[in-house]
Amino acid sequence: MSKEEFFREAKQAILNHDRDKAEEVAKRGLAEGLDPVEFITKGFREGITQIGDLFGRGEIFMPQLIEAADAMKTANKILTESMPESAQEKRGKVVIGTVQGDIHDIGKFLVISLLQVNGFEIYDLGHDVEIQKFIDKALEVEADIIGSSALLTTTMIGQKTLEEKLRKEGLKNRFKTMVGGAPVTQRWTERIGADAFGEDANDAVEKALRLVGSK
Numbered sequence: 079m080s081k082e083e084f085f086r087e088a089k090q091a092i093l094n095h096d097r098d099k100a101e102e103v104a105k106r107g108l109a110e111g112l113d114p115v116e117f118i119t120k121g122f123r124e125g126i127t128q129i130g131d132l133f134g135r136g137e138i139f140m141p142q143l144i145e146a147a148d149a150m151k152t153a154n155k156i157l158t159e160s161m162p163e164s165a166q167e168k169r170g171k172v173v174i175g176t177v178q179g180d181i182h183d184i185g186k187f188l189v190i191s192l193l194q195v196n197g198f199e200i201y202d203l204g205h206d207v208e209i210q211k212f213i214d215k216a217l218e219v220e221a222d223i224i225g226s227s228a229l230l231t232t233t234m235i236g237q238k239t240l241e242e243k244l245r246k247e248g249l250k251n252r253f254k255t256m257v258g259g260a261p262v263t264q265r266w267t268e269r270i271g272a273d274a275f276g277e278d279a280n281d282a283v284e285k286a287l288r289l290v291g292s293k
């Protein structure tokens with residue numbers, strides 16, 4: 079089977095919100111030697127992006143969205159677990175979470191996986207994380223970077239609160255910050271004073287490497 083056919087099957091499994099099929103395709107693709115990052119980005123992610131559009135247009139409803147997300151998470155987990163952890167020296171410590179009020183964590187999971195593969199030590203706070211927790215954890219583990227993910231226009235404000243708190247507590251120079259999530263932009267990043275914007279998981283790695291290099 080060609081790579082493109084695998085990508086099509088992966089996308090279709092998500093569009094059909096079929097977790098078993100997503101799991102089966104992910105495992106079969108890996109066995110055939112597909113690159114897990116390419117498989118996620120060109121296959122499964124295409125499916126979940128279309129699901130988002132369908133949901134946005136009211137063509138599918140919450141139960142289908144939840145099932146599709148579940149299928150996506152299953153495939154994501156299988157594929158990211160197959161990525162080798164870097165044997166290199168650790169490049170830096172990253173405290174990361176999805177901001178308060180927001181439970182979206184599929185993208186964050188992908189970002190974490192690629193950061194790990196690239197030698198970063200990760201402290202994942204999970205989702206719906208109170209802003210102060212990012213700071214407390216970063217102080218506890220002496221993090222290099224604090225990363226926050228936000229998928230809702232209503233929760234992005236948490237990223238601004240984080241910057242304000244860091245400045246107020248005199249910690250802005252101690253940690254670098256990276257923001258990401260579908261509604262987040264470079265403009266927003268500059269507006270709130272964060273140090274970097276990660277557009278996708280690959281970009282997040284590139285920016286994280288730059289941030290630790292610039293410390």
Ligand code: B1M
Nearest residue numbers: 130134181182183184185225227230231258259260276279
């Ligand atoms: Co939600 N949801 N959702 N949802 N959901 C969106 C975000 C939405 C755009 C769908 C739509 O209407 N078209 C919309 C937001 C609208 C808005 O704010 N303008 C929306 C809504 C409205 C909601 C609810 C409010 C629905 C409701 O209850 N009425 C609700 C909110 C719950 C809450 O959080 N409080 C809700 C719930 C859910 C599910 C639980 C069903 C599920 C989440 C499951 C989970 O994550 N465990 C879900 C899903 C799956 C989506 C969509 C379809 C897909 C998100 C996703 O996983 N994308 C989404 C539509 C969309 O985005 N097209 C949608 C794939 C993922 C790989 O991409 O997350 O963007 P992404 O991550 C990327 C980059 O953004 C970047 O790298 C990642 C990898 O490439 N990145 C970072 C992300 N974080 C980063 C951090 C970094 C750097 C880069 O540095 C720290």
